[in-house]
Amino acid sequence: MSGQGSDLILERMMTLHPKVIDLTLDRMWRLLGALDNPERRLPPVIHIAGTNGKGSTQAMIRAGLEGAGKRVHAYTSPHLARFHERVRLAGELISEAALTDALDRCYAANGGVEITYFEITTCAALLAFAETPADYTLLEVGLGGRLDATNVVDAPVATVITPVSMDHEAFLGDTIEAIAGEKAGIIKPGVPCVVSRQDERAMAVIERVAARAGAPLLVQGEDWHVSEEHGRLVYQDERGLLDLPLPALRGRHQHDNAGAALTVLRSLGVDEAGCAAAMRDVTWPARMQRLATGPLVEAAGERELWLDGGHNPAAGIALGALLASLPARPTVLIAGMMNTKDCSGFLAPLADHALRLIAVPIPGEDNGLDPEVLASRARAAGLDADTAPTTEAALASAGDAERIVICGSLYLAGSVLKTNG
Known part of the structure; x- marks a missing residue:
């Protein structure tokens, strides 16, 4: 070796x-x-x-x-x-x-x-x-x-x-x-x-x-x-x-x-x-981190781009509370989750804070939840939802959002950070 x-x-x-x-x-x-x-x-x-x-x-x-x-x-x-x-x-x-x-x-x-x-x-x-x-x-x-x-x-x-x-x-x-x-x-x-x-x-x-x-x-x-x-x-x-x-x-x-x-x-x-x-002086990436530079930020244009790796009901509550504390802006969630997680419990606290959710696959993860299943559960939680094949495609279809939050998995967050350089 x-x-x-x-x-x-x-x-x-x-x-x-x-x-x-x-x-x-x-x-x-x-x-x-x-x-x-x-x-x-x-x-x-x-x-x-x-x-x-x-x-x-x-x-x-x-x-x-x-x-x-x-x-x-x-x-x-x-x-x-x-x-x-x-x-x-x-x-x-x-x-x-x-x-x-x-x-x-x-x-x-x-x-x-x-x-x-x-x-x-x-x-x-x-x-x-x-x-x-x-x-x-x-x-x-x-x-x-x-x-x-x-x-x-x-x-x-x-x-x-x-x-x-x-x-x-x-x-x-x-x-x-x-x-x-x-x-x-x-x-x-x-x-x-x-x-x-x-x-x-x-x-x-x-x-x-x-x-x-x-x-x-x-x-x-x-x-x-x-x-x-x-x-x-x-x-x-x-x-x-x-x-x-x-x-x-x-x-x-x-x-x-x-x-x-x-x-x-x-x-x-x-x-x-x-x-x-x-x-x-504390830093800890992908914990409600606002991305400031990189290709995905450029793709988002004038819209705020945030990244959070929380993936369970308690994390959903925390993310919902944070979104409630920010200045009110039309918000779209881009989410991918693992199939072992309680996605309904994670999504329910977010329903009042977003216009809709775009479900995406997690690159390279065999245990990622099918985006169609995630979108269905998001609808059941009270969110309008559809799917996109990639995070980049989801950004392009985020419409009139002024704030975009990529969330649901640390594995998705890692993929985003790699893509964003």
Whole structure:
């Protein structure tokens, strides 16, 4: 394998994937052992789980730590345009040489045994993190928490659970309580856990798991509070009050994510300047991002062009609330979704904020929802809807829209970012 590029190694890794995904950590422990257990040699870890807001919260924590002069490793998924986006080494996207080396070593150590793509690439990230000096490591859960491939660190310095809602039911359970139980699996004995605003059923589960582990909880609305006042973000906990810029990421839901990030930063001793940097300097693509340049922006002409990767009912509510907060303009949605998602639940909160929806396929995704099916479900949700063969064709048929929002899938968002350069 030596000398081959990361794309080819990643393609080879896909051939190792089990026929049926069974959530277990056995494959992780086997490969990590063969790699001399890099998970035991990481800089202090902050582990983040939840249904919505994981990536945004991690991005704000990272911006705050870097604003305080710290070097930070970060692991997230999925990527949008290139796999390298998943792994940040000491503040920089992993280089092709470093990624290829880590993947090559993991592939060799695995010895051709079945292992999921996410598991073996997570091992590669942990290997790179263990061998690169930094002050902190941020790990975002891929799926669930209890049996997620990232849940191999015995003693993180903090854990975070962002809002829990229905998603990935086939793997995590079909009730909010079952899903919360999986997310709460990242809670570790004696390690403080920051908890965002939750459904009361999810909160009861999280409290029960934390009590068994002896893990202190820092809960939104009890231990910390966040609100917008006069165009500023006001955060308060037992240490006092912070008056900060609003987060650079748009949407009221980002205020809660900001509060969780600030709670972590305060627990690590980050000062007010670092907390301000967390709000001011954060970037996180495809989270209600307004595209400013590129071929698709040119194709949109004078119309606003926005991109959002949210794909479940909670994300639909957040997107609908954001659209309601923007100046009223005729809005058209261009949407593509995976066939595993609750598209009706995602679309229902958007019906009052758009003239119509144009359903498109997700390029290169075998599990993308047929645009005709998506359009039918959009109509059932109260939207006028039709289809187009590509995003570019949808832009051309958006008619009198003054605002166009491309939404419904991170995979569609990644395709858009690639097309737009």
